[in-house]
Amino acid sequence: MAGQLSVLAAEVPFPPTVEDFYLPSIVPWGAHNDYWFTKITLLMWISVAAIIIFFLVSYRKPKLVPTKKQWIAESIYGFVRNNIAVDMLGKRGINFAPYLTTLFIFILIMNFWAIVPLAQISPNSHIAFPAILAAISYVMFIYIGMKHHGGLKYFKHALIPPAPWFILPLLIPIEFFSTFLVRPFSLAVRLFANMFAGHMLLLVFTLGGFALINANVWFAPFSVVSWAMSIALTFLEFLVICLQAYVFTVLSASYVQGALADEH
């Protein structure tokens, strides 16, 4: 038993590095610098396909008295629509509910791969995907603000708070920095970093178990503790997955809210 484990452990690299996030591509098989069809993109396509199929199937023939599947689909939409969109944006929120729900379910399922056995890496641990979503939210709230306030008036509205004139030279750069520079990065990095760190943690504790037993057979009990930790962290990861999907959606909605606001 211990011998088998040490053989296994001998093949396990430790500590995990950033390179563990960049797996060889699937098509062409094993290529290291080809990113078109990798485990990451495959998982993403599966997510998109699964979401589309689920919603189309469960909402093919909607009924007034919903079936169980229809009820689940409606609950997801209803949750984002009522608890995020309408709560934050009022009646106008109904117009944004479809996008926010799409965003929420996409992030949720993409994140979820982090704890699915055999997959166990979220595409969102590559910053490209959070970056796309953050860019869309960024463009969206600026566009909506300009449409609502009328072109460049939006920037005047957003940048110049009602404050005494001598404070404005200080406030305007701060407003500009926080609203138009930091927002897309914080949005993208928050999601990416959470998923990245989650995967890294799982790697550390799982591989760490092997590394310990590899170092000394007498460390086997610590390996067991390490693997138990990785199971516990998987549950924590589940919490993070849901929370981050929610946070991303709520922040996008709140940016739109800020763009639509008529006062500071």
Next chain:
Amino acid sequence: MITEVLTVAAEAGEGEHNPIIPLWQEIVVGSIAFAILCFVLMKFVFPMMEKTFAARVDAIEGGIKRAEAAQAEANQLLEQYKAQLAEARTEAARIRDEARADAEGIRQDILAKAREESDRIIGAGQEQLNAQRESIVRDLRSEIGTLAVDLASKIVGEALADEARRQGTVERFIDELGAAGSAGGRR
């Protein structure tokens, strides 16, 4: 030469992925996938859900309205029935009173008529009785006169006869009187 440099650079880069520099391939693929997802969900799924929600609200509100209407109708009917019942009750009481009054009237009428009839019958009987008595008295009076005259004449006619004959005469007279009395009663 240049390709060589590029390969070397790529191989060097391979070992040094920077996790906060996005891979442009992934951006392209991710954008396409997310666009497809948005298109399908926002075009075919969520608008349908809004429609279903609206239909459901309609159905529930319609149901409530229908129920309210039914309730109002039921209340109205109940009021109507109550009113009708009260009306019927007063009507019945009125009819009963009338009937009672009628019965009393009829009873009084009948009693009065009966009293009248009995008075009439009693009066007629008394009148008849008086008339009969009068006629009997008249008859008797005349009969007694003739009888007295007859007796006197007989007594006078046979005064001279002997005691025996006188005795016989008187007996004969009384016999005749009895026969005449019975014959006169028949007459």
